[in-house]
Amino acid sequence: MVVFAVALFVLLLLFDWNWIRHPLESYISKKTNRAFEISDLDVKLGLTPTIRMQGLTFGNADWGEKRPMADVKTLEFSVSLRDLFDGKVYVPRVALTDANLLFERLKDDRKNWILSEPSDTSPSRFRIGALSVDKGRLRYVDHGIPFELLVDASTFDPTVDEQVKNADARPKNDRYSTRYTFKGKYHDATFAGKALTGEVLSFQESGVMFPVWGSLVAGTTKLNIEGSIADAANISGIDVMLQIEGQTMANLYPFLLLPLPASPPYSLRGNLKLKGHRYTMENLAGKIGSTDVYGKGAYEEREPRPLLTAELHSKLMKLNDLGPLVGVKTKEAMGKPITTQAETNTRPAAKVAEKARDAERILPAGTFEGSRLQAIDAEVTLDAKKLEAPTALPFESLRAAFKLHDGFMKIEPLDFGFAGGAILAHVTLDARQPTLKSTVQADFRRLQLDRLLPENQKIAKAAGTMGAKLDIRGTGNSIADAAARADGKLSAAISNGRVSNLLDALSGLNGGKALRLLAGGDKDIAVRCGGVAFDVVKGQGTSTVLVVDTEQTQITGDGVFDLEHETFDMKIEPKPKKPGILSLRTPVRLYGSFRNPEFALEKAPLALRAGAVIGLAVVNPLAVLIPLIETGPGAETDCSEVLGQVKGADQQARSPLEKARTRK
Numbered sequence: 001m002v003v004f005a006v007a008l009f010v011l012l013l014l015f016d017w018n019w020i021r022h023p024l025e026s027y028i029s030k031k032t033n034r035a036f037e038i039s040d041l042d043v044k045l046g047l048t049p050t051i052r053m054q055g056l057t058f059g060n061a062d063w064g065e066k067r068p069m070a071d072v073k074t075l076e077f078s079v080s081l082r083d084l085f086d087g088k089v090y091v092p093r094v095a096l097t098d099a100n101l102l103f104e105r106l107k108d109d110r111k112n113w114i115l116s117e118p119s120d121t122s123p124s125r126f127r128i129g130a131l132s133v134d135k136g137r138l139r140y141v142d143h144g145i146p147f148e149l150l151v152d153a154s155t156f157d158p159t160v161d162e163q164v165k166n167a168d169a170r171p172k173n174d175r176y177s178t179r180y181t182f183k184g185k186y187h188d189a190t191f192a193g194k195a196l197t198g199e200v201l202s203f204q205e206s207g208v209m210f211p212v213w214g215s216l217v218a219g220t221t222k223l224n225i226e227g228s229i230a231d232a233a234n235i236s237g238i239d240v241m242l243q244i245e246g247q248t249m250a251n252l253y254p255f256l257l258l259p260l261p262a263s264p265p266y267s268l269r270g271n272l273k274l275k276g277h278r279y280t281m282e283n284l285a286g287k288i289g290s291t292d293v294y295g296k297g298a299y300e301e302r303e304p305r306p307l308l309t310a311e312l313h314s315k316l317m318k319l320n321d322l323g324p325l326v327g328v329k330t331k332e333a334m335g336k337p338i339t340t341q342a343e344t345n346t347r348p349a350a351k352v353a354e355k356a357r358d359a360e361r362i363l364p365a366g367t368f369e370g371s372r373l374q375a376i377d378a379e380v381t382l383d384a385k386k387l388e389a390p391t392a393l394p395f396e397s398l399r400a401a402f403k404l405h406d407g408f409m410k411i412e413p414l415d416f417g418f419a420g421g422a423i424l425a426h427v428t429l430d431a432r433q434p435t436l437k438s439t440v441q442a443d444f445r446r447l448q449l450d451r452l453l454p455e456n457q458k459i460a461k462a463a464g465t466m467g468a469k470l471d472i473r474g475t476g477n478s479i480a481d482a483a484a485r486a487d488g489k490l491s492a493a494i495s496n497g498r499v500s501n502l503l504d505a506l507s508g509l510n511g512g513k514a515l516r517l518l519a520g521g522d523k524d525i526a527v528r529c530g531g532v533a534f535d536v537v538k539g540q541g542t543s544t545v546l547v548v549d550t551e552q553t554q555i556t557g558d559g560v561f562d563l564e565h566e567t568f569d570m571k572i573e574p575k576p577k578k579p580g581i582l583s584l585r586t587p588v589r590l591y592g593s594f595r596n597p598e599f600a601l602e603k604a605p606l607a608l609r610a611g612a613v614i615g616l617a618v619v620n621p622l623a624v625l626i627p628l629i630e631t632g633p634g635a636e637t638d639c640s641e642v643l644g645q646v647k648g649a650d651q652q653a654r655s656p657l658e659k660a661r662t663r664k
Contacts, residue, residue, distance in 0.1 A: 017041045034059035034069070048092060052076045061112040064104045065141075069112050073098035092129040093200070099136040107144040128203040131232065133178065149184035155199065175211040189251075191218035204233045212240070221246035225272070238274035242281075243267075249288075264289035264321050270296075277301040284312075289321030305406070308378040317384035317398060363480040363566060363594075370431035370477065374407040387417070394419040394451045407432040420448035421465065437475050438482050444468035449494070464527060468492035472536060484539040484564035494530035494548070539563040543570070552576060559590070566594045 021041045028036040039055030058070040074097040083090035104112045114126075133153040140149040155178050176196035183192035193216035202208035209228040216223040227240030245267040246252070268286035272279065279299040286293060297310035384398040396417030403410045411427040425442035446465045471489050474482030530548040534541040539562065546557040559570025573587040592598035 017043050033062065047082075048078045048080055050076065050078045060102060061104070061110070063106065063110065064112045065102065067102060068100075069102050071100040072096055075099070087125065089126045090129065091127065093132075094128050094130070094203070095132045095134075096136050097134045099133065099138075101136070101138045103138070103140045105142045105144060109144070127205055128233065129206050130200045130208075131203045132200045145186065147184070147186050149182060151180055151182045153178060153180050155179075176213060189218055191216055193217060193223075201232045202230050204231055205236065206231055207236055209237055209239070219246075219251055220248075221251055227272075235274065238272055238279070240272050241269070242272040243269045268293075289318065291317045291321040305375065305377050308376055308380070310378075310380045312380065312382045314382075314384040316386045316388060319387065319389040319393075319395065363483050363563070367477045368429075368431070368436060370407070370434060370436050373404060373409060373429070373431035376404070377406070378402060378404040418444070418447060419451040421446040435475050436477050436482070437473075439473045440470060441472075442468075442470040444470075444492070465495050466492060467495065474539075486536055486539050486563060488536045489534070490536060490541065491533040492531070494527055534561070536563075541568075546570075546572070557587075567592065568594070568597075 018041050021038060024041070025036050025038065028034075035057065036059065037055070037057045038053045040053065042052045044050040044052075053075045054073065056070060056072040056075050057068050060067060060069040074095075076095045078092050080090040080092060102112070132155075134155045136151075136153040138149075138151040138153070140147075140151075142148070158177050175198060177199045178197045178201075180195040180197070182194070184190070193214060195212060195214035197212050198210050201210050207230050209230045210232075211227075212229050213226045214224070222245050224243045225240040227238070229235055229240070230237030245265075247265050249263040249266055266286065266288045268284060270284035271282045273282070274280075277300060281297045284293075284295050284297060291314055293312055293314050295310060295312040297308070297312075300307045300309075380402040382398065382400045382402075387395040387398045389395040396419075398417075399413060399415045400411060401413060403412075407430070409427075409429040409431065411425070411429075414425040414427055416423040416425075422445045423442055424445060425440065427441075428439045430437040444467055446467065449464050449466055452466070469489070469491050472483075472486045473488055474484075474486035476482035476485055528549040528551065532546045533544045535544055541561040541563070543558045543560070546559065548555040554575045555572060556575070557570055557572035559568065561568035561570075569589070569591040571587050571589050590597060
């Protein structure tokens with residue numbers, strides 16, 4: 001027995017592993033249906049044997065490219081014997097020198113690195129714990145996504161390597177000794193970058209973190225990270241500081257498959273972590289356009305859709321920065337192309353980009369891609385302490401909560417501080433069909449009249465509060481399209497109003513009264529009531545009531561508007577309640593586009609009065625004043641009836657104290 005043991009020991013000492021090299025080549029080639037060759041083989045025995053191969057060539061699957069899957073000068077790896085007894089192949093460590101590797105995956109999930117029958121799609125029993133590379137190249141092609149990646153790797157001495165010391169590589173180099181450069185294409189979007197790591201990477205299912213520094217450029221998007229990652233082949237852990245900037249967040253869609261909006265240029269930073277299937281972004285801060293943003297977010301991989309959550313805040317948010325999110329061309333963007341969601345969907349099946357938009361239009365025409373809203377669920381809150389709008393619109397603040405589930409989005413609350421009051425809205429967007437369905441319900445509560453048009457000296461003298469209600473439903477993939485097909489109601493009311501006496505006189509074209517006011521000073525008079533309501537059918541609005549009643553003038557009218565063509569046409573007829581002179585007493589027509597409104601006096605009544613003036617002048621020059629005398633036919637308005645027709649808007653116009661008095 002002792003002699004046998006000694007003989008076995010001597011045999012192992014003198015054994016040349018190349019004696020079994022050819023049988024091993026033949027066995028693997030037959031087992032995998034691929035050519036397998038090595039020029040030298042050596043094994044160090046132990047509980048975890050180490051195998052060293054020189055001049056290794058391993059053929060590709062017959063469905064793959066006609067070149068070897070692996071061509072390696074030196075391959076050294078260890079094998080866990082304990083895992084072999086469990087039917088698994090676990091390789092704790094792999095070291096490659098002068099390696100060229102090709103990994104491929106088909107749409108049906110066949111992978112060329114599975115060491116079994118080529119048609120086998122079962123999960124691999126082969127795992128690698130750690131990897132080190134000196135002079136290596138990897139090409140990975142995923143024909144299903146599609147995705148293509150080319151990586152070059154090399155080691156260096158961190159104490160003397162100039163590329164790490166220069167400005168392009170900023171990390172302190174007491175952690176990095178392997179350099180990777182890479183480039184590729186993902187969903188037709190190209191990218192390139194570089195990374196530094198330690199000598200050894202955890203590779204697969206280890207959970208062991210290794211240091212990493214990297215930068216990536218994809219079009220106008222730039223990404224920088226520094227921190228730690230676990231398992232390079234299938235990342236299981238992340239803890240890095242991340243900085244990202246670009247021309248629009250929508251360009252991230254091909255990489256993240258997140259329906260991010262077509263934002264203006266942005267720059268964000270934060271601490272990105274991955275634990276399990278949940279990514280978190282802590283200490284998020286940066287800018288979108290000129291708007292500051294801070295908060296936190298999370299992204300969770302789950303079925304049937306991932307979930308994105310975020311809590312965002314802003315000290316000063318500018319609506320110019322939010323405009324492109326819904327297709328608005330802001331003043332700053334005039335003459336520059338808008339990047340829309342449709343334009344950033346680069347897949348072959350993507351729809352055409354945003355239709356050309358008329359510069360005279362106001363309603364946003366930027367299109368939404370419904371398929372993007374079906375790809376993810378989301379819960380996002382946004383709180384802006386101060387809101388700044390273009391053209392001096394009196395926006396003050398914003399508070400909103402977005403919930404997206406299975407292609408159905410609900411925005412509730414959507415609250416704006418506006419003109420000393422508030423706009424409280426509820427919005428839904430149904431993207432489960434190719435054409436989006438939307439609803440907007442909004443209450444305009446106690447808006448201050450003197451703050452609505454502060455640049456107009458005369459109108460600024462008006463006082464009181466206004467309320468309004470909006471209930472609109474539409475279909476279309478842009479706000480403009482949805483408005484053109486909208487159905488619903490719009491109403492507004494004035495409460496506790498005051499208006500310039502001069503303005504009231506001019507609205508009735510009462511020249512005599514206006515002259516007296518100019519000579520003796522203007523005064524304010526009460527607005528007894530005011531209400532307006534429109535029915536909207538297929539984008540066409542028709543007035544059902546239009547009345548403003550002051551102490552001295554009753555103003556009535558009617559009109560229509562067209563949301564598709566953004567035009568309106570209204571007739572307003574002022575009727576003074578008291579006699580006066582130099583009054584033209586003729587209706588006023590308001591018309592034109594939403595962006596360029598016009599007004600005109602109705603010519604027929606003026607012509608009749610002008611004819612009477614000329615005729616009477618022939619008889620008696622003083623008689624010319626007779627047609628210009630206003631006899632005061634304006635009647636007292638039944639305010640209860642008017643406000644009854646705009647009851648919801650009236651409730652929003654009055655203060656809580658007024659409402660309490662009314663109930664009493």
